[in-house]
Amino acid sequence: MTSEQQAEGHRIERVVARGLVKTFGSTVALRGVHATIDTARLTLIEGANGSGKSTFLGILGTVIRPTSGTVTYAPHADDRALARRSIGWLSHESLAYPDLTGRQNIELAARLHGLSAQTAWREAEERFELGNFATRPLRTCSRGQRQRIALARALVHRPSLVLLDEPTTGLDRPSVARLLDLVVAEVKRGAGVVVVSHEPDLFRDLATARIVLERGRNAVSAPEASTT
Incomplete structure (x- = not known):
């Protein structure tokens, strides 16, 4: 099986997060986050340190389980194992x-x-x-x-959902430029790219959706980034 065939067979079309709560002991990282993420676009997750950005990304990527709330991966529903392939x-x-x-x-x-x-x-x-x-x-x-x-x-494996957590850390300018070109190429390919970055200005011109977190909650969201 080629990477193109596999990607088509397991393609994620949309990710919907509802009421995500995540606690680590007595620390509450997420407090009921909602978001809808579509493919063929760049979604930028913003927020101050400790706002829950990386935790949210980890839940989307199936490497962290939420304490409560749901994530569905259309058309795979809540099948984390199947979604993980893409x-x-x-x-x-x-x-x-x-x-x-x-x-x-x-x-x-x-x-x-x-x-x-x-x-x-x-x-x-x-x-x-x-x-x-x-x-x-x-x-x-x-x-x-x-x-x-x-x-x-x-x-x-040509994934349809690409999650990037602080991808520019430690990179020089040519490497950052190469990364941005790659992000553009992935979106054009039809992938949904989600970026958490401490340098959000680098991605704002490319992003068509934003999710802003504040102390583990949705703060504001640009009109393009549905949270309903």
Whole structure:
């Protein structure tokens, strides 16, 4: 199965979050957040430190379970396992295997998605301009190089929902420009891209939807970003 065929088979069309509450012990991270996220657009999640942005993104990505509330992934309803097949996740840290090379990390991700490792590597090498650094253990690479590997790994299966948590941290200007070009390309491909960033100005011109959180609640939302 090609990455295009797999992506079509598990495509997410819309994500609807209702009444999300998340507590960590006595700390309340989310207090009833509502949001609707569509594909083929960039949604920017904004808010001060501690407002719940990364927790919200983690719930959307199925890596955090809400204490209460629901997330549905049309047309997969609340089937987290099925939805996960069409989610690409880039955490603040790469979460890749540091002792594997960049190429090995990408090929491993491809095999986990039932794709050809060789084809996935060839496509990633060209798209992300991966040089000789991709043949070295990831721990020896720079922040920007690790980020390129992590992005290639996250997008190897052509996900319809792409979640980016602080993707510009530690990147130089050329790397940031490359990232923004990639975000534009993913939206044009039809993916829903959701970004949490401490530099929201970088993404505002590209975003057609915004979700603003304040102390774990919806604060304000631009007209394009439905919260109903």
